[in-house]
Amino acid sequence: MKKFRDLSKYARTNLKTYGLVIIAFAILFPLQSAGMLSNSLNGQLIPICVYIVLAISLNLTVGISGELSLGHAGFMSVGAFSGVIAAASLQDSVGSEPLRLVFVIIIGGIFAGIAGLLIGIPVLRLRGDYLAIVTLAFGEIIKNIINCLYVGIDGSGLHFSVTDTASLGMSGGRIILNGPQGAVGITKIASFTAGFVLILFTLFVVINLIYSRSGRAITAIRDNRIAAESVGISITKYKLTAFITSAALAGMAGALYAMNFSTIAAKKFDFNTSILILVFVVLGGMGNIMGSIIATTVLYILPEMLREIGDYRMLIYAIVLILVMLLTNSSRAKQMAVSLETKIKNIFRKLKNILRKNKNGSGEVTDNG
Amino acid sequence: MDKMVPYPSGAIVPERDLNKKPILETHHLGIDFGGLTAVDEFSLTVGRTEICGLIGPNGAGKTTVFNMLTNVYQPTRGTILLDGKPTAGKTTAQVNRMGIARTFQNIRLFSNMSVLDNVKVGLHNSIKEGFISSVTHLFGYRKAEKTSTERALELLDFFSMADLAKVQAGSLPYGAQRRLEIVRALATNPGIILLDEPAAGMNPSETSELMENIRRIRDTFQISVMLIEHDMNLVMNICEGICVLDHGKIIAKGTPDEIKSNPAVIEAYLGKKKEAEDNAES
Amino acid sequence: MTLISNLINGISLGSVYAIIALGYTMVYGIAKMLNFAHGDVIMVGAYISYLSTTALNVPPLLSVLIAMVVCTVLGVVIEGLAYRPLRKASSLAVLITAIGVSYFLQNAALLIWGSAPKSFSSIVPFDSISLFGGDLIITSEAIVTVITCIVIMILLNLFTKKGKMGKAMRAVSEDKDAAQLMGINTNFTISMTFAIGSALAAVAGVLLCSAYPTLTPTTGSMPGIKAFTAAVFGGIGSIPGAMLGGILLGVIEIFATSYISSQLSDAILFAILIIVLLVKPTGLLGKAVKEKV
Numbered sequence: 023m024k025k026f027r028d029l030s031k032y033a034r035t036n037l038k039t040y041g042l043v044i045i046a047f048a049i050l051f052p053l054q055s056a057g058m059l060s061n062s063l064n065g066q067l068i069p070i071c072v073y074i075v076l077a078i079s080l081n082l083t084v085g086i087s088g089e090l091s092l093g094h095a096g097f098m099s100v101g102a103f104s105g106v107i108a109a110a111s112l113q114d115s116v117g118s119e120p121l122r123l124v125f126v127i128i129i130g131g132i133f134a135g136i137a138g139l140l141i142g143i144p145v146l147r148l149r150g151d152y153l154a155i156v157t158l159a160f161g162e163i164i165k166n167i168i169n170c171l172y173v174g175i176d177g178s179g180l181h182f183s184v185t186d187t188a189s190l191g192m193s194g195g196r197i198i199l200n201g202p203q204g205a206v207g208i209t210k211i212a213s214f215t216a217g218f219v220l221i222l223f224t225l226f227v228v229i230n231l232i233y234s235r236s237g238r239a240i241t242a243i244r245d246n247r248i249a250a251e252s253v254g255i256s257i258t259k260y261k262l263t264a265f266i267t268s269a270a271l272a273g274m275a276g277a278l279y280a281m282n283f284s285t286i287a288a289k290k291f292d293f294n295t296s297i298l299i300l301v302f303v304v305l306g307g308m309g310n311i312m313g314s315i316i317a318t319t320v321l322y323i324l325p326e327m328l329r330e331i332g333d334y335r336m337l338i339y340a341i342v343l344i345l346v347m348l349l350t351n352s353s354r355a356k357q358m359a360v361s362l363e364t365k366i367k368n369i370f371r372k373l374k375n376i377l378r379k380n381k382n383g384s385g386e387v388t389d390n391g
Numbered sequence: 392m393d394k395m396v397p398y399p400s401g402a403i404v405p406e407r408d409l410n411k412k413p414i415l416e417t418h419h420l421g422i423d424f425g426g427l428t429a430v431d432e433f434s435l436t437v438g439r440t441e442i443c444g445l446i447g448p449n450g451a452g453k454t455t456v457f458n459m460l461t462n463v464y465q466p467t468r469g470t471i472l473l474d475g476k477p478t479a480g481k482t483t484a485q486v487n488r489m490g491i492a493r494t495f496q497n498i499r500l501f502s503n504m505s506v507l508d509n510v511k512v513g514l515h516n517s518i519k520e521g522f523i524s525s526v527t528h529l530f531g532y533r534k535a536e537k538t539s540t541e542r543a544l545e546l547l548d549f550f551s552m553a554d555l556a557k558v559q560a561g562s563l564p565y566g567a568q569r570r571l572e573i574v575r576a577l578a579t580n581p582g583i584i585l586l587d588e589p590a591a592g593m594n595p596s597e598t599s600e601l602m603e604n605i606r607r608i609r610d611t612f613q614i615s616v617m618l619i620e621h622d623m624n625l626v627m628n629i630c631e632g633i634c635v636l637d638h639g640k641i642i643a644k645g646t647p648d649e650i651k652s653n654p655a656v657i658e659a660y661l662g663k664k665k666e667a668e669d670n671a672e673s
Numbered sequence: 674m675t676l677i678s679n680l681i682n683g684i685s686l687g688s689v690y691a692i693i694a695l696g697y698t699m700v701y702g703i704a705k706m707l708n709f710a711h712g713d714v715i716m717v718g719a720y721i722s723y724l725s726t727t728a729l730n731v732p733p734l735l736s737v738l739i740a741m742v743v744c745t746v747l748g749v750v751i752e753g754l755a756y757r758p759l760r761k762a763s764s765l766a767v768l769i770t771a772i773g774v775s776y777f778l779q780n781a782a783l784l785i786w787g788s789a790p791k792s793f794s795s796i797v798p799f800d801s802i803s804l805f806g807g808d809l810i811i812t813s814e815a816i817v818t819v820i821t822c823i824v825i826m827i828l829l830n831l832f833t834k835k836g837k838m839g840k841a842m843r844a845v846s847e848d849k850d851a852a853q854l855m856g857i858n859t860n861f862t863i864s865m866t867f868a869i870g871s872a873l874a875a876v877a878g879v880l881l882c883s884a885y886p887t888l889t890p891t892t893g894s895m896p897g898i899k900a901f902t903a904a905v906f907g908g909i910g911s912i913p914g915a916m917l918g919g920i921l922l923g924v925i926e927i928f929a930t931s932y933i934s935s936q937l938s939d940a941i942l943f944a945i946l947i948i949v950l951l952v953k954p955t956g957l958l959g960k961a962v963k964e965k966v
Binding site for chain 1: 755758761763766768769772773774779780781894901905944946950951954
Binding site for chain 2: 226227230231233234235236237238239241242245246248249250251252253254255256257263267
């Protein structure tokens with residue numbers, strides 16, 4: 023009985039998270055189908071799904087595994103562009119759009135996962151600040167390389183070049199990736215339903231992973247690396263597990279993202295995008311999956327709803343980021359917050375007293391509390 | 392307590408272990424830190440079910456020995472044979488899987504995890520659950536989790552801690568944290584467990600309970616216990632063999648009675664007789 | 674001739690990186706934190722210098738001084754408000770805060786000065802030197818930058834080796850608690866380090882924009898990251914290391930741009946950083962610190 027209650031405690035939090043996503047979809051999907059959503063919100067549905075997946079997956083690296091990665095947009099980018107190439111290659115052979123989208127997302131995930139593996143093996147030996155700066159560097163490298171990449175497709179298959187479109191040596195066919203201009207002529211096949219399913223998939227993978235043998239190992243390494251090693255846990259293996267899973271999910275999100283636009287350039291997936299995702303994770307609470315979902319949705323929609331503050335959006339993000347870090351990590355700030363809370367509570371209590379006394383018909387208000 | 396008897400090599404082990412291969416042997420072990428020799432010529436044999444004490448003044452290099460035995464530091468010289476197999480070039484995690492577990496002088500728990508999960512992390516390598524079953528919670532996940540939870544509770548019960556299973560490890564009182572570290576180490580199913588100052592910060596009643604527990608660990612799991620401790624009462628009471636370290640070198644090995652009367656040990660702990668006299672005169 | 678000209682350009686750019694890297698390395702050495710916002714202090718310095726010459730008609734040299742003063746104050750304020758409360762927090766928390774500060778500075782600059790690039794006019798008053806009948810042109814900016822860099826390096830070395838404050842800094846970087854017990858005001862020492870680092874950032878900002886005259890709110894971020902790379906390359910915490918790393922990085926960047934690909938030069942630079950960190954994680958002149966168990 024006791025064990026059952028223990029299980030249900032985890033289950034409750036997780037059910038809430040799944041429930042939140044499902045309910046949101048159940049409300050939004052009919053509205054969208056009936057064309058009752060405003061244009062701007064309608065256009066944001068898929069990007070929000072994408073960023074929710076990105077935030078959850080980054081939370082796995084930063085919150086659960088405790089490694090600061092500043093190159094998450096890089097994996098998104100790998101997923102997006104491998105997805106674009108896959109979509110173009112499958113355009114004729116796979117007629118059904120939803121099925122093609124599934125293939126595209128899977129391929130995006132696989133390539134991003136491979137990138138995660140290649141980057142993770144050398145990088146995860148580093149710690150803390152160095153790891154952060156190297157993931158940043160990798161994000162920039164990926165961006166630079168894709169900026170130089172030219173890909174085309176014709177009857178004889180895919181052609182690659184790093185110089186220009188002319189050197190692709192194609193007979194007819196069409197260009198898929200055009201260097202700094204990025205991917206062009208994408209057939210938009212992304213859908214809100216696909217975004218919803220991808221969020222559910224991400225939740226399933228990440229939450230299951232957390233409450234498992236691998237998840238315990240990952241958290242143990244975060245809490246105390248040396249102790250984890252001393253009980254026989256391979257540090258590299260589990261750091262890589264978290265990193266690759268996170269990268270693959272980001273790649274899937276990236277692929278879906280690319281399928282929502284007709285053109286997309288590598289510079290979209292830069293350092294600023296990585297930071298944006300990090301802001302979602304930090305504000306939602308490190309390691310808190312539901313927090314990531316809520317923070318992403320709110321921070322994504324809010325600036326659009328408050329057009330006036332549009333220019334101040336990033337400034338406000340920055341200030342909120344700093345304040346959240348100070349409030350959650352500084353002992354003095356914590357004390358201040360607590361004393362502020364008691365002060366506010368006192369004021370409320372006094373107000374209540376005053377109200378009560380007025381009700382009792384006593385004109386004089388004396389309060390020593 | 393069994394009589395200590397010599398192996399053919401000269402190392403002494405409890406009589407009951409004589410016919411078994413020693414669990415741990417080190418030969419001429421040494422380590423340098425930036426030209427400074429921290430430990431040198433450390434040769435020791437520990438019997439299969441021996442309780443062995445490693446004592447010495449502060450800074451003698453005791454924890455460094457533990458760090459070398461668990462490959463946290465790679466020794467500069469010498470060899471370590473764990474259950475007859477050399478551990479050179481292995482990682483700390485690999486050495487643990489070969490059968491050596493430890494606790495730390497400054498407690499290192501996974502303080503944000505529950506007591507139960509701390510032990511389950513210790514059981515990591517005895518749980519059969521791959522990445523796929525981790526992610527899907529299918530393919531034997533439930534069975535693996537159930538078995539490991541039961542095993543973890545059994546181990547916690549050994550130290551009467553089963554009722555604390557859901558408590559966050561970091562919020563446990565000090566003594567309980569030390570006990571949990573031992574349980575976690577035992578969960579890795581070691582052949583020898585190294586305890587780094589297990590009685591530090593404990594009151595006399597806790598200490599005597601600990602002594603009882605250490606004997607119970609040895610008797611129940613039939614493993615060897617090696618401990619660093621400053622509490623001489625504890626060391627002399629439960630250790631069968633004692634090794635005294637001073638300035639990184641072994642200055643004495645033997646039974647508690649031999650150690651108690653060894654002049655070199657007395658000198659290391661109390662200073663030279665002549666110095667003491669000089670101090671008395673001035 | 675192009676080889677020599679590239680080399681000179683590389684050393685000049687590298688000198689700017691070196692000056693920025695000094696700020697990173699000093700702060701990292703003493704506060705054990707990666708001050709991500711350092712690059713944006715450069716940008717602020719450049720804007721201040723730009724505005725005081727264009728709007729207030731201040732002579733160039735004085736504008737540099739004003740920029741230095743403003744940046745010094747800015748550095749100390751950032752440290753006091755954002756970093757000091759987190760002295761005992763995890764490095765992850767401090768790093769995220771620093772990223773927040775960096776974002777704050779960039780976006781504040783965007784709101785104040787707009788996104789349109791300002792064309793910065795060089796503060797160096799004399800002409801470039803033409804050698805070998807015009808085959809080799811050494812820009813005056815390059816000369817000034819390299820000389821400034823050398824002077825700063827010598828002064829800083831003297832300061833940390835001889836001065837009382839410098840000794841305090843070295844003590845704090847070795848062991849903060851012990852230094853405090855010896856009566857050193859660690860908070861003041863850390864503030865001073867930020868002050869010096871930020872003043873240097875202002876100088877670097879002016880020199881950078883004199884050589885590459887477009888100024889936008891994000892001008893500082895890439896050079897900032899590259900300078901950090903330089904600091905890591907040379908061995909973080911080491912002053913000569915920052916110098917060496919900066920100059921090497923500048924030369925590599927210019928060579929990569931002119932001989933391999935201008936688009937890939939950043940990728941090459943970062944690839945080198947990664948290789949260095951993997952082969953020698955402490956950098957070229959850094960010291961290894963063993964974790965205590």
